[in-house]
Amino acid sequence: MHPIEIVTGLLGLTTLMTVVARWVQISYPILLVIVGLLIGWIPGLPPVILSPDAVFLIFLPPLLYAAAWQIDNVELKLYSRPVSLLAVGLVLFTSTVVAFVAHIYIPGFSLAQGYLLGAIISPPDAVAASSVMRGLTIPKRITTVLEGESLVNDATSLIIYRYGLAAILTNQFGLWEASLQFVGIALASVALGLAIGWIIIRVHKIVGQDRISSTAITLLTPYSSYLIAENLHISGVLSVVTTGLFLSVRTDQLFTHQSRLQTNSVWEVVIFLLNGLVFVLIGLQLPSIVADLNGYTLPEAVNYALLISLVAILCRLIWVFPGAYVPRWLSKGIRKREERPTWQQIAVLGWAGMRGVVSLASALALPNLLPNGTPFPGRDLILFITFIVIFCTLVIQGLTLPLLIEGLKVKEDIDEKREELRLRRNMALEAITYLEANHSAGSVHDDVLNYVKNAYELRINELNGTLRAQNQHERPAELYQQAVQLQLELITVERDVLIGLRKGSLLDGEIFRNLEQELDLEAARLSLVRQMEDSLESGKT
Incomplete structure (x- = not known):
């Protein structure tokens, strides 16, 4: 079977399974890993081998860039201390504990091999975290810390990975030298990411209002940042993340409103397809990994893998509680x-x-042979353990996480939604103030002024009604909900007229698409406002 046919089939499967995951109300990465695992055991199908170069070059840069772009920079800066403790401290702690446990309990497993295994499995994945957490109603603080940790810890683990691999290949390892190089690589990677971000802003200004070129630049940016960093032998992961964080707060310098809408739409589809393809490919790897499990029986390998999985889960649970509370006890600030x-x-x-x-790609990237021609020690077992750790944490923890959130009654902070409503109200009030200050003396026709002013006053009245209901612990005014519903009904009427004209060939295609987009954007705005209102009501009850 041709690789293009395989990829096309997997993309189709990804789309279908995402719909199924929505029906059964579980995170689609979990379902895709399970489906990929089941497909991999179907007799007669050609093996699908995931190349580490493909993961590191094709998948990783855009996925990390998108995750960095979506994270709240203000929140990330506010919670930089817990993020750093998890992204650096927890990775080092987990790598060390895994190294000693593997060295003690796995026969013939050296401490260097243990550190290499620990570096591979220690970092939670940014893609997995954001995919599984999406749709769960939890405080923004938790999602920010998780996403921030997952962005930075890849760099920490990959640097440990490099030195663990070097220790096995050369039988030499200098802790002090490695520590200094760790700091140097991190600083150089961040500096490069900032420099590339600065250049990209200038490129966007040259492109101007060309929507196609602006979107293309955003797709090329993560690959450029990653490749330049890797060619300079520093961290491509940290460089891409830094570039994404730098540019995400400067969207006003990058896009017009048209190019922003188009870019967001393109990236949403790209990330969906890459995410889905990655997770189904993870599931497809197990048959080939088991087939190459030389020197160990399958029951032995399963026992070792379950032990390391348990250690990795417990290390995190042991770390997070002291990491959250001990610094508070020691620092008044x-x-x-x-x-x-x-x-x-x-x-x-x-x-x-x-x-x-990232964990699977790091394991797959291990060389098959040492420089002297002998097989790389424990490579097959490391691969198998890595897969089982991914499966246990992604599937078992991912499936039980919503139950844990519900059982512990961890809910999204209602103040976050209220803050958004207040912000919308202030924006509308400022618009009214601007109209009265600049366009109340006949600068525009009275009918035009009244029309625009009435639209903003209606929005303010809607938001004020919502806020009063919150303060008085009452249900929102029925008039508000009726107004939103009526506007949505009218948009449907307008859309029917548009479609009728299009079917009668009375409307140019470009005009149709422009008008359809206007209706879609207005319907999306109204639906979002109604959804926020419903969330506020359910939160109070």
């Missing part, structure tokens, strides 16, 4: 600066350490 998290929130954070594609 932290107590003033950061809100005290509940133990339920910390428990959710500890249980959300899903591993994913």
Whole structure:
């Protein structure tokens, strides 16, 4: 079977399974891993081998870039301390514990091999975390810390991985030298990411209002950042993440509103397809991994893998509670600066350490032979353990995470939704103020002024009605809900007219698409407002 046919089939499967996952109400990466695992055992199918170069070059840069782009930079800066403790401290802690456990309990497994295994399985994956957490109603603080941790810890683990691999290949390892190089590589990677981000802003300004070129530049940016960093022998992961974080707060310098809408739509589809393909490919790897399991019986390998999986899960649970509370006990500044998290929130954070594609790619990238021509020690077992750790954390923890959130009654903070409503109200009020200050003296026709002003006043009245209902613990005014529903009905009427004209060949295709997009955007805005209102009502009840 031709590779193009395989990829096309997997993409189709990804789309179908995503719909099924929505029906059964589980995260689609979990279902895709299970389906890929089942497909891999079907007799007669050609093996699908996931190349580490493909993961690191094709999949990883855009997925990390998109995750960095979506994270809240203000929140990330606010919670930089817990993110750093998890992204650096927890990775080092997990790598060390896994190294000693593997060295003690797996016959013939050296400490260097243990550190290499620990570096591979220690970092939770940014793609897995964001995919599994999407749709769960949890406080934004938890999602920010998880996503921030997952963005940075890849760089930490891959640097440890490099030195663990070097220790096995050369039988030499200098801790002090490795520590200095770790800091140097991290600083150089961040500096490169910032420099590339600065250049990309200038490129976008040259392109101007060309929507196609602007979108193309955003697709090329993560690959450029990654490749330049890797060619300079520094961290491509950290460089891509830095570029994404730098540019995400400067969208006003990059896009017009048209190019922003188009770029967001393109990226949403690209990330969906890459995410789905990666997770189904993870599931397809097990048959080939088991077939190459030389020197160990399958029951032995399963026992070792389950032991390491348990150690990885327990390390995170052991780390998160002291990491959350001990610094607060020692520092008055932290107590003033950061809100005290509940133990339920910390428990959710500890249980959300899903591993994913970076771990598998790191394991697959291990060489088959040492420089002297002998087989790389324990490579097959490391691969098998890595897959089982991914499966246990992604599937078992991913499936039980919603149950844990519900059982511990960890809910999204209602104040976040209220803050958004207040922001919308302030924007509308400022618009009214601007109209009265600049266009009330006959600068525009009175009918035009009244029409625009009435539209903003209606929006303010809607939002004020919502806020009053919140303050008085009452249900929102029925008039507000009727107004939103009526506007949605009218959009449907307009859409029917548009479609009728299009079917009668009375409307140019480009005009049709432009008008359809206007209706879609307005319907999306109204639906979002109604959804926020429903969430506020359910939160109060």
